[in-house]
Amino acid sequence: SRQMFADTFNTIRTNFQQTFIELFGGGVADLNLIEGEDPLEAGVEIMARPPGKKPQTITLLSGGEQTLTAVALLFAIYMVKPSPFCVLDELDAPLDESNIDRFTGMLKRFLKHSQFVIITHSKRTISIADAIYGVTMEERGVSKVVSVKFTGLSKGASKKPDKKS
Amino acid sequence: SRQMFADTFNTIRTNFQQTFIELFGGGVADLNLIEGEDPLEAGVEIMARPPGKKPQTITLLSGGEQTLTAVALLFAIYMVKPSPFCVLDELDAPLDESNIDRFTGMLKRFLKHSQFVIITHSKRTISIADAIYGVTMEERGVSKVVSVKFTGLSKGASKKPDKKS
Amino acid sequence: MYLKNIQILGFKSFADKTNVEFLPGITAIVGPNGCGKSNVCDSIRWVLGEQSAKALRSDEMAGVIFNGSDKRKPTAMAEVHLTFADCKDVLHTGHLAGVDANFDEVTVTRRVFRDGSSEYFINKSACRLKDVQSLFMDTGIGRSSYSIMEQGKIARILSASAQERRLIFEEAA
Amino acid sequence: MYLKNIQILGFKSFADKTNVEFLPGITAIVGPNGCGKSNVCDSIRWVLGEQSAKALRSDEMAGVIFNGSDKRKPTAMAEVHLTFADCKDVLHTGHLAGVDANFDEVTVTRRVFRDGSSEYFINKSACRLKDVQSLFMDTGIGRSSYSIMEQGKIARILSASAQERRLIFEEAA
Numbered sequence: 019s020r021q022m023f024a025d026t027f028n029t030i031r032t033n034f035q036q037t038f039i040e041l042f043g044g045g046v047a048d049l050n051l052i053e054g055e056d057p058l059e060a061g062v063e064i065m066a067r068p069p070g071k072k073p074q075t076i077t078l079l080s081g082g083e084q085t086l087t088a089v090a091l092l093f094a095i096y097m098v099k100p101s102p103f104c105v106l107d108e109l110d111a112p113l114d115e116s117n118i119d120r121f122t123g124m125l126k127r128f129l130k131h132s133q134f135v136i137i138t139h140s141k142r143t144i145s146i147a148d149a150i151y152g153v154t155m156e157e158r159g160v161s162k163v164v165s166v167k168f169t170g171l172s173k174g175a176s177k178k179p180d181k182k183s
Numbered sequence: 184s185r186q187m188f189a190d191t192f193n194t195i196r197t198n199f200q201q202t203f204i205e206l207f208g209g210g211v212a213d214l215n216l217i218e219g220e221d222p223l224e225a226g227v228e229i230m231a232r233p234p235g236k237k238p239q240t241i242t243l244l245s246g247g248e249q250t251l252t253a254v255a256l257l258f259a260i261y262m263v264k265p266s267p268f269c270v271l272d273e274l275d276a277p278l279d280e281s282n283i284d285r286f287t288g289m290l291k292r293f294l295k296h297s298q299f300v301i302i303t304h305s306k307r308t309i310s311i312a313d314a315i316y317g318v319t320m321e322e323r324g325v326s327k328v329v330s331v332k333f334t335g336l337s338k339g340a341s342k343k344p345d346k347k348s
Numbered sequence: 349m350y351l352k353n354i355q356i357l358g359f360k361s362f363a364d365k366t367n368v369e370f371l372p373g374i375t376a377i378v379g380p381n382g383c384g385k386s387n388v389c390d391s392i393r394w395v396l397g398e399q400s401a402k403a404l405r406s407d408e409m410a411g412v413i414f415n416g417s418d419k420r421k422p423t424a425m426a427e428v429h430l431t432f433a434d435c436k437d438v439l440h441t442g443h444l445a446g447v448d449a450n451f452d453e454v455t456v457t458r459r460v461f462r463d464g465s466s467e468y469f470i471n472k473s474a475c476r477l478k479d480v481q482s483l484f485m486d487t488g489i490g491r492s493s494y495s496i497m498e499q500g501k502i503a504r505i506l507s508a509s510a511q512e513r514r515l516i517f518e519e520a521a
Numbered sequence: 522m523y524l525k526n527i528q529i530l531g532f533k534s535f536a537d538k539t540n541v542e543f544l545p546g547i548t549a550i551v552g553p554n555g556c557g558k559s560n561v562c563d564s565i566r567w568v569l570g571e572q573s574a575k576a577l578r579s580d581e582m583a584g585v586i587f588n589g590s591d592k593r594k595p596t597a598m599a600e601v602h603l604t605f606a607d608c609k610d611v612l613h614t615g616h617l618a619g620v621d622a623n624f625d626e627v628t629v630t631r632r633v634f635r636d637g638s639s640e641y642f643i644n645k646s647a648c649r650l651k652d653v654q655s656l657f658m659d660t661g662i663g664r665s666s667y668s669i670m671e672q673g674k675i676a677r678i679l680s681a682s683a684q685e686r687r688l689i690f691e692e693a694a
């Protein structure tokens with residue numbers, strides 16, 4: 019089990035080095051087990067250096083850079099054992115438009131293994147969806163779902179209310 | 184000093200009841216000192232009920248509703264002793280467009296007493312600014328400021344690089 | 349295996365029976381603040397066996413039952429049905445009491461009442477919480493897999509201490 | 522009194538001397554992730570006397586000195602000048618050594634070097650940190666006034682425990 023953790027850790031680490039470069043368009047990132055501690059108890063340290071910048075503590079990274087780093091780590095974990103479906107709630111909130119494009123670009127590659135349900139306020143993220151559901155509270159305090167469906171990736175959306183069954 | 188806290192608390196409380204209604208377009212909110220504790224040590228409890236909804240713990244409120252409630256509290260505190268200037272860094276990030284309009288609507292009323300510096304990604308917030316500065320990293324790792332000035336509220340922006348002095 | 353649909357009734361702000369069909373690929377859920385998007389996410393975690401009311405943003409489990417609005421009375425219970433398709437070689441239901449074979453479509457159901465007690469069903473057969481949890485054990489779904497990232501959770505991964513992050517890795521392993 | 526301009530040199534990502542003029546009313550600061558917007562906010566808090574490196578997202582105070590990029594070497598110090606106008610009846614500088622009268626424009630300057638030591642100036646006269654802090658004492662500016670809300674801070678107001686919130690109120694009082 020100590021071996022199992024070490025194997026998984028090393029796989030996630032290699033994946034993370036890769037996903038970070040893809041999401042940031044360069045730079046370097048790594049995961050380290052904290053030195054001098056029993057490997058069964060050692061904490062995990064994250065090192066992240068965006069392209070062109072000097073390495074520093076990750077606390078000095080901006081809000082968006084921290085989020086993108088965490089997204090790289092999340093995808094690194096997904097690569098180990100893809101789940102049949104993933105639900106992501108407003109992951110893109112701190113990201114600017116070009117980082118959202120990088121995020122959605124990576125997400126699309128995971129579609130081979132997983133189905134994604136994404137909660138978002140961003141038009142850019144919505145643009146890559148195959149199906150869209152709008153949640154409204156026409157009657158205050160009561161949620162209702164309306165489907166706005168896309169067929170394939172065509173932008174021919176036809177808004178039809180979801181039949182309450 | 185116990186009296187001073189009580190007075191300030193009561194003023195903030197009255198303000199908060201007001202600012203909440205304005206930002207939510209209705210509903211009820213309150214601040215309470217936790218019962219049965221020494222008033223010098225009593226914690227502060229927040230009650231917030233958006234219009235049309237039943238009162239519940241504030242943890243059940245959505246991300247955007249919680250932010251708007253905290254913004255109401257912030258403005259309630261500002262009303263007690265307005266600062267000559269305020270710096271707000273991405274307060275609007277979790278808010279949808281109509282809540283951003285409510286936030287900026289309230290903000291404009293505080294302009295009598297305070298100057299505001301607002302860091303934002305939202306076009307809606309940017310639209311109420313009197314002056315806009317763009318920060319870029321043309322050279323990676325090095326920040327540079329470019330001013331995009333509006334005169335008054337005219338949308339005639341002329342982009343001219345800030346002279347490095 | 350993929351997620352086919354979810355039916356929500358009486359869970360948080362979903363006072364009326366609500367049906368959402370999922371397609372393979374990407375489904376986006378949109379809407380204004382407070383309209384119920386994250387509540388959909390909560391309902392998925394809940395029906396899969398989430399036991400912590402706090403993880404669902406409530407102080408007690410009965411807090412997820414629709415508790416009324418200006419015009420509506422509270423409901424007596426909350427119920428969610430989650431249906432998966434193409435399950436034949438992925439989910440093993442054959443071992444459950446009263447279930448003879450592995451199904452191609454599997455529906456997991458959970459109900460909770462005002463006294464906080466929950467009931468669980470797999471394809472309409474009553475079962476226990478642990479049956480639901482073991483059903484998904486090797487699939488990568490379930491509370492420790494990070495396949496469900498609720499609002500604000502990603503910030504916690506980075507701000508977590510090195511030791512807390514270790515736990516994240518152990519869970520993912 | 523209002524904020525007139527800020528000059529930043531060697532502070533965090535501002536390797537080159539940067540001047541930002543503020544007008545009365547609303548000034549918006551925009552730009553992509555990581556370009557330096559929050560660093561401007563940090564520089565304002567820092568020059569007003571912020572003593573906690575952690576509050577500036579750094580592990581030590583020297584961490585706010587520009588520490589180089591692919592093409593640039595680190596700088597030896599960081600320096601920020603913050604200028605206020607219309608100060609005559611608001612900020613009282615007359616008591617400071619070498620300063621005869623209350624000024625209409627007041628510039629606060631702070632420098633920090635690699636060894637972590639800071640220098641402070643008010644209108645070019647060297648002074649101590651406590652002089653800067655007492656200068657703004659009754660104005661509502663300064664670290665406990667909540668007039669500077671850094672990124673993510675507003676979420677902490679709500680998630681804070683009732684006891685922590687008490688402290689917020691006491692500071693605002």
Ligand SMILES: Nc1ncnc2c1ncn2[C@@H]1O[C@H](COP(=O)(O)OP(=O)(O)OP(=O)(O)O)[C@@H](O)[C@H]1O
Nearest residue numbers: 245246247360381382383384385386387413414415
């Ligand atoms: N048991 C309940 N009964 C009725 N309403 C509830 C219940 N639990 C939560 N709610 C309501 O659900 C709303 C929150 O919904 P949710 O968190 O899904 O919003 P959201 O769409 O994710 O919004 P945001 O974009 O701000 O994150 C709150 O207004 C809350 O009052």
Ligand SMILES: Nc1ncnc2c1ncn2[C@@H]1O[C@H](COP(=O)(O)OP(=O)(O)OP(=O)(O)O)[C@@H](O)[C@H]1O
Nearest residue numbers: 080081082533554555556557558559560586587588
């Ligand atoms: N001492 C320093 N020397 C050089 N660069 C630094 C220093 N301290 C911080 N930085 C850099 O500043 C950047 C962060 O800037 P900042 O937090 O202002 O971004 P931001 O514009 O607010 O972005 P976001 O929109 O994501 O919040 C980081 O990339 C970080 O590496």
Ligand SMILES: [Mg+2]
Nearest residue numbers: 245246386499
């Ligand atoms: Mg939400």
Ligand SMILES: [Mg+2]
Nearest residue numbers: 080081559672
């Ligand atoms: Mg920022």
